[in-house]
Amino acid sequence: MTTAIATAVEEGTLPGRVWMYSNYHCNLACSYCLTESAPQSPRRQLASDHMVEVATEAKELGFTSVGITGGEPFLRPDLPDLLATLAGILPVVVLTNATLFNDARLARLQALAGAPVQVQVSLDHPDPVPNDEMRGPGNFAKVIEAVPRLVGMGIHVRIATTAEHIDGEDRARLCALHRDLGVSDDDHIVRPIVRRGRAVDFGLGVEAGPPDLPAELTITADGAFWSPFGPTVHQDRLDLDLLITRTTRPLATPAAALLRLVEGRPPGEDTQLNIR
Amino acid sequence: MAVELVDASQAPLLARPYYGQGDPGPIVAALAQVPELLEVAMPFIGVALGPSAVPWRTKEIVILRTSALLECRYCVQSHTPVALDAGLSRAEVEALRGATSAAGAFTDEAERTLIHWIDAVAGGTGTVPPAVNAALHEHYGDSEVVELTMVVGVTLLLNRFCTTLELPTSPDVLARLEDEGLA
Numbered sequence: 076m077t078t079a080i081a082t083a084v085e086e087g088t089l090p091g092r093v094w095m096y097s098n099y100h101c102n103l104a105c106s107y108c109l110t111e112s113a114p115q116s117p118r119r120q121l122a123s124d125h126m127v128e129v130a131t132e133a134k135e136l137g138f139t140s141v142g143i144t145g146g147e148p149f150l151r152p153d154l155p156d157l158l159a160t161l162a163g164i165l166p167v168v169v170l171t172n173a174t175l176f177n178d179a180r181l182a183r184l185q186a187l188a189g190a191p192v193q194v195q196v197s198l199d200h201p202d203p204v205p206n207d208e209m210r211g212p213g214n215f216a217k218v219i220e221a222v223p224r225l226v227g228m229g230i231h232v233r234i235a236t237t238a239e240h241i242d243g244e245d246r247a248r249l250c251a252l253h254r255d256l257g258v259s260d261d262d263h264i265v266r267p268i269v270r271r272g273r274a275v276d277f278g279l280g281v282e283a284g285p286p287d288l289p290a291e292l293t294i295t296a297d298g299a300f301w302s303p304f305g306p307t308v309h310q311d312r313l314d315l316d317l318l319i320t321r322t323t324r325p326l327a328t329p330a331a332a333l334l335r336l337v338e339g340r341p342p343g344e345d346t347q348l349n350i351r
Numbered sequence: 352m353a354v355e356l357v358d359a360s361q362a363p364l365l366a367r368p369y370y371g372q373g374d375p376g377p378i379v380a381a382l383a384q385v386p387e388l389l390e391v392a393m394p395f396i397g398v399a400l401g402p403s404a405v406p407w408r409t410k411e412i413v414i415l416r417t418s419a420l421l422e423c424r425y426c427v428q429s430h431t432p433v434a435l436d437a438g439l440s441r442a443e444v445e446a447l448r449g450a451t452s453a454a455g456a457f458t459d460e461a462e463r464t465l466i467h468w469i470d471a472v473a474g475g476t477g478t479v480p481p482a483v484n485a486a487l488h489e490h491y492g493d494s495e496v497v498e499l500t501m502v503v504g505v506t507l508l509l510n511r512f513c514t515t516l517e518l519p520t521s522p523d524v525l526a527r528l529e530d531e532g533l534a
Contacts, residue, residue, distance in 0.1 A: 285364065301364060318363035320387040332387065336364050 080330050081137020089337055091139035092168075093326070094293040094303040095126050097154070101147040103172055103211045107237065107279050109272035109307045112146045116308075119296040123157050125324070129294050130164040132326040138292075143169040144303055150175070155183040158192055166191035170235070173197070173221040174214060181224060188229035193262075195233040196222055200241070201248035219256065226257035233262040239279055241265065271307040271314065285317070290337045292330055298322070299329030301336065353516045356380035365390045377425075377518040378509070399505040405498045409465065411437040413502045415447045416466055417473040423510035428520045432527045444533065461490035465499070472503050 083089035098120040101112035110116075121129075130141050141161055148154050149171050161167045173196040176184075187194075196218060200206035203215035225232050234253045241249070246265070253263050268280030281287075288302035297313055298321040300306045305317030319336070322328040357363070357380050359370045365386035369375040382389035400410065411434040418426035427448060434444050446456035453466045468487045471479045487496060512518075528534040 315357055315361045315363050315383070318386060319365065321385045322387055328387065332365060 078135075078137050080327075080334060083334055083337070084137050084139060089334055090289050090291045092142050092291050093129065093133040093138050093140075094142040094144060094291055095121055095129060096145055096293070096295040096303075096306060097121055097126065097143050097148045097157075098146040098151055099296075099308070100150060101145060101172070102150060102174060103147065103214065105210050105273070106277050107209060107239075107268040107272075107274040109269065109274070109304060110146065111273045111308045111311070116146070118146075120151070121294070121296055123153050123160075126157060127160055127164070128324060129326055130161050132324070134165050136327060136330055138165070138330075140166040140168065142291075142303065143167065145170070147172055147175065149180065155180070155186065159186050159190065162187070162190045162192045166193075168193040168195055168233070170195045170197070172210070172214065172218075173225075174217040176217075176221040176224065181228065184225070184230060185228060193231045193233050194225055195235050196225075197237065198222075198234050198249070198253070199236050199238055201245055201252050219252075222253075222256040222258065231262075232256075232258050233264065234258050236263070236265045237268055238265065239268050269304050271304065272309055275309055285336075288317075290333055292319075292326075292333050294323045294326075294329075299333070301333065352377075352519065354381055354384060356518075357383035369393065376521065377516075378513065381512075381516050381518065396505055396509070399501050403498060405495055405502070407437045408439060409462075409499075410502055411439060412447060412462060412465060413469055413499055414506045415439075415444065416453075416469045417503050417506040418510055419448045420470065420474045421507060421510035421514070423514050425513035425518045425520055426506070426510050428528060429524055431533050432524060432531070435531065441531070441533070464490055468499075469503060472500070473507060 080089065084091045096119070098118050099110055099112055100114060100116040100118045101108070102114055104113040133141060141164075143158070143161070148169055151157070154169075158167055158169060169192065171194060173194075197210070198206065198215075198218050199209055200215075206215040207213065222232055222234070234256075236249060250260065250263060254260070268274050269283045270280035271283075274280040283304065285301055288304050291302050293300040293303045293305055295306045297306060299319045301317045301319055305314070307314045319332050320329040356377055357366065362370045362383055363386040366379070366383040366389050369379045369383070369389070379389065379393065382392055400414065403410075411430060415427065415430045415434045418430060431444055431448070434447070435441070439447070440456075442451070442456045445451050446453045447466070454463060457463050457466065464486045468479065468483050471483045491499065525534070
């Protein structure tokens with residue numbers, strides 16, 4: 076049965092991806108983090124069976140892929156198995172800082188080789204010092220080591236660069252670097268910092284509201300939001316301005332509300348800031 | 352307050368229409384924590400308690416009497432000025448609030464019967480003695496009884512909501528109560 080959601084996704088009215096915040100804690104504490112994530116952050120973890128049910132219902136409704144973000148998703152011991160399960164339902168992209176990929180974790184990711192799973196790694200600058208100023212000491216070196224190993228395992232890797240400003244020369248060197256690491260230009264995205272979460276305190280980034288943010292349904296332990304840039308945390312308080320519903324199951328409840336909001340948006344209002 | 356009231360800067364997408372005219376009041380600001388509840392509850396409450404086939408004055412008798420029985424500070428304070436605006440006298444308002452006898456303040460037989468019925472519905476366990484029901488039906492038709500019952504029910508809901516969440520009465524209402532000598 077074709078649902079209204081499926082039709083909207085097919086017609087491009089609604090983005091096809093459903094995001095899930097697997098957890099909010101992180102081994103890093105980046106200066107522009109949307110969710111003020113850090114090692115001591117409350118975990119606010121989605122149960123694995125909840126995530127599988129969301130993916131299953133997303134597929135039934137007509138969504139076409141799922142995204143996993145956090146926090147650092149790979150802090151969850153169950154993540155490799157969970158990714159394999161989710162990839163059996165819909166294609167998956169998982170966002171990571173790639174600093175936790177020791178031999179044991181990489182071995183557990185072997186099952187993802189050839190599966191419809193993309194591992195999206197954050198890398199913000201071609202030089203260690205400016206990269207690590209934003210992301211923490213040693214980050215650059217760990218990423219440079221992890222990416223070729225993931226690629227070598229047959230895992231699809233993307234690089235996401237989040238930057239306040241990156242000039243032409245730095246961008247060219249960054250692209251040369253990701254190519255050297257085995258990641259093609261098609262798998263490299265550059266996006267601005269969004270002024271939410273910790274970025275507010277550092278005066279970083281661009282203001283962005285619903286017109287600028289793709290209407291990607293985003294599920295968290297606190298409810299369903301408009302875009303993965305929605306469920307941000309500032310001064311330990313969850314932002315509600317992009318909350319859609321507290322109900323996340325059945326997924327049809329927030330999906331229908333999101334579609335109503337999207338259809339009510341004035342024509343021509345769409346993302347202008349390349350935030351994705 | 353027992354919960355955080357959502358201000359305009361944090362208003363969720365589905366709640367934003369309620370913030371378009373400024374402060375939407377504490378009931379909306381609390382319900383905005385759960386937008387999917389807000390967007391169905393407010394229209395429902397509006398239909399149940401707003402203008403309808405049952406006269407405004409009659410509805411305010413039900414709302415104020417029920418709120419007084421349930422001892423809802425927020426609802427009694429907020430609806431006292433509304434009841435005055437709906438045409439109830441100061442003596443009638445005081446009687447509905449329990450300060451004086453309703454039988455003494457109200458002379459209209461239909462309204463006296465209505466208040467007796469409200470006391471049975473909202474003041475007891477909900478089971479209304481047959482004689483009280485029969486008396487009500489002498490003055491009100493079936494559709495009116497259904498509406499009046501819904502007004503009591505929605506008021507009960509709001510009484511518990513506002514009391515449990517310790518919602519604050521607006522300064523404007525408190526000032527009006529002072530002016531009227533009904534604080």
